[in-house]
Amino acid sequence: MDNMDRIFFNGQIVTVDPQYPEVSAVAVKNGIVMAVGSDEEVKALAGPATDMVDLKGAFMCPGLIDSHMHLLLLSNKLRRTDVGVAKTFAECMDIMAKAAEEKKGTGAWAMGIGFNQDDWSDCKEVPTRLDLDKACGDVPAYMERACGHIATLNTKAMELMGMMNEKEGESSYKLRYFEDGTPNGVLCEDTVRLVEEYFPIPTVPEMKELILMGARYIAAKGLVGVHSDDLNLVVPVKDMPVILQAYKELSEADELPIRVHQQCRMLNLPMIEKFCSEYKVRTKWGKNFTIGDIKIMGDGSLGAHTAVLRGEYKNAPEDHGIPLHDDEELYAMFRVAHNAGYPIVVHVIGDGAMDQVVNGYELVMNENPKANMRHGIIHVQIMDEAQQDRFVKLNLLAYAQPVFVRYDSQIVDDCVGSELAKTSYNWRRFLDLGVHTSGGSDCPVEDCDPLANIYYAVTRMGMDGKPWYPENGVTMEEALRMFTIEGAYSAFEEAERGSITIGKYADFTVLDKNIMKNPPEELLNTKVLMTVVNGRTVYEG
Ligand SMILES: [Zn+2]
Numbered sequence: 047m048d049n050m051d052r053i054f055f056n057g058q059i060v061t062v063d064p065q066y067p068e069v070s071a072v073a074v075k076n077g078i079v080m081a082v083g084s085d086e087e088v089k090a091l092a093g094p095a096t097d098m099v100d101l102k103g104a105f106m107c108p109g110l111i112d113s114h115m116h117l118l119l120l121s122n123k124l125r126r127t128d129v130g131v132a133k134t135f136a137e138c139m140d141i142m143a144k145a146a147e148e149k150k151g152t153g154a155w156a157m158g159i160g161f162n163q164d165d166w167s168d169c170k171e172v173p174t175r176l177d178l179d180k181a182c183g184d185v186p187a188y189m190e191r192a193c194g195h196i197a198t199l200n201t202k203a204m205e206l207m208g209m210m211n212e213k214e215g216e217s218s219y220k221l222r223y224f225e226d227g228t229p230n231g232v233l234c235e236d237t238v239r240l241v242e243e244y245f246p247i248p249t250v251p252e253m254k255e256l257i258l259m260g261a262r263y264i265a266a267k268g269l270v271g272v273h274s275d276d277l278n279l280v281v282p283v284k285d286m287p288v289i290l291q292a293y294k295e296l297s298e299a300d301e302l303p304i305r306v307h308q309q310c311r312m313l314n315l316p317m318i319e320k321f322c323s324e325y326k327v328r329t330k331w332g333k334n335f336t337i338g339d340i341k342i343m344g345d346g347s348l349g350a351h352t353a354v355l356r357g358e359y360k361n362a363p364e365d366h367g368i369p370l371h372d373d374e375e376l377y378a379m380f381r382v383a384h385n386a387g388y389p390i391v392v393h394v395i396g397d398g399a400m401d402q403v404v405n406g407y408e409l410v411m412n413e414n415p416k417a418n419m420r421h422g423i424i425h426v427q428i429m430d431e432a433q434q435d436r437f438v439k440l441n442l443l444a445y446a447q448p449v450f451v452r453y454d455s456q457i458v459d460d461c462v463g464s465e466l467a468k469t470s471y472n473w474r475r476f477l478d479l480g481v482h483t484s485g486g487s488d489c490p491v492e493d494c495d496p497l498a499n500i501y502y503a504v505t506r507m508g509m510d511g512k513p514w515y516p517e518n519g520v521t522m523e524e525a526l527r528m529f530t531i532e533g534a535y536s537a538f539e540e541a542e543r544g545s546i547t548i549g550k551y552a553d554f555t556v557l558d559k560n561i562m563k564n565p566p567e568e569l570l571n572t573k574v575l576m577t578v579v580n581g582r583t584v585y586e587g
Pocket residue numbers: 114115116275488
């Protein structure tokens with residue numbers, strides 16, 4: 047055994063494997079962990095060609111996993127101009143003017159993303175097309191609000207979109223208007239997405255570039271793998287084959303730096319029938335890409351009052367939320383996926399939507415009992431204890447986004463009342479019940495920073511500086527498990543990754559501080575030094 051490819055030594059290594067919880071060295075061959083132990087034991091396995099990696103006392107843990115995000119939406123954000131950094135309206139317009147200058151004469155659009163007029167000191171209004179005309183002239187310009195539900199186009203872009211002649215009350219688009227009745231350039235809700243559809247679908251090579259842009263960013267955050275929900279999201283239907291082909295080519299050429307477990311978003315029954323007949327569950331392309339689950343949307347969001355509640359919104363009694371499928375349709379969709387052997391994951395925010403989805407799971411599981419399906423619920427936000435108990439009974443997985451408490455802590459009590467808020471986002475109780483609970487960021491809704499996510503899982507800190515029902519938080523050890531072994535479990539890969547164990551893939555995250563020994567606050571000042579996937583360094587900080 048003296049022909050190891052790499053030996054990592056002189057580290058503070060937490061393995062998340064109870065057989066040998068803490069070691070200082072790990073040996074790797076062909077992308078697999080071959081030995082763990084003390085420096086002395088492991089260094090003895092070095093041969094002349096072994097790459098010796100001195101961790102210099104740094105902290106290493108199993109590669110971190112984000113169990114729900116949108117890699118391609120992240121890429122889309124990264125390739126645009128970040129206007130979220132602007133502190134004023136004037137600064138925002140300056141950034142857009144520069145972006146337009148670069149695009150001048152090319153036919154390309156100036157695309158800004160992330161503005162929030164609430165953050166500006168000089169103006170609190172959503173800019174109009176006339177504002178963007180001043181900054182960008184006749185270079186087509188688009189600027190999306192941080193929430194993704196509002197965007198402003200300049201006059202040139204409005205003309206290209208064919209929206210300048212729309213009239214208030216007659217238009218099928220969700221637009222805002224000036225007093226003279228002309229569109230003011232502001233697009234709302236689903237109309238924002240039409241801009242994406244205006245552009246041609248990327249080719250496979252372009253799609254590969256886009257995927258790599260997001261994947262490199264993710265690796266730099268210390269993540270070795272993500273569960274990514276990319277299909278039928280931006281340009282419905284048409285882009286799916288291109289996305290899958292791009293992932294396939296990247297992974298088979300061993301060019302995909304991180305692991306991607308695809309949460310395959312399906313919009314309706316025919317789409318699921320077609321997908322399940324064409325793709326076999328857990329098909330693996332190359333080392334790093336897997337066809338994972340069937341992903342379905344159950345409801346909307348709390349902020350927009352589209353999350354489905356059993357009762358009413360306490361702060362808007364006329365609102366109950368909007369279910370995206372009726373019971374029958376949801377059941378039919380579940381049935382096809384379940385019978386095809388696909389784990390199902392559903393986006394659920396409200397307790398009403400949770401009832402609907404869990405009832406659907408129960409129906410298909412009673413009808414066709416199968417052990418170990420690992421159906422799950424993404425977000426697991428508004429719920430009571432009886433609903434949590436049903437997870438145990440049906441063996442359901444919880445996919446939590448701890449980082450959401452930062453903002454949601456400010457609105458949940460108002461939306462659903464404190465009695466229900468107290469039992470909501472309750473990961474503590476899930477763990478006590480033995481429910482498999484993994485952690486994710488829903489990036490780009492939140493940044494895919496696993497260290498910040500772990501911080502919120504433990505501290506439950508709100509953006510007002512106050513912990514929100516901190517008794518529902520978890521320990522550091524538990525949070526680390528949520529972002530390692532539980533992420534692997536939710537991909538049916540707990541035997542292959544998720545801990546530093548002999549025989550598993552050599553996926554590691556190296557940090558400049560020992561997060562298990564420091565107070566949680568230090569997580570926010572901890573740097574990623576190295577991300578290792580299949581024994582290979584894919585990021586070095
Ligand atoms: Zn999502």
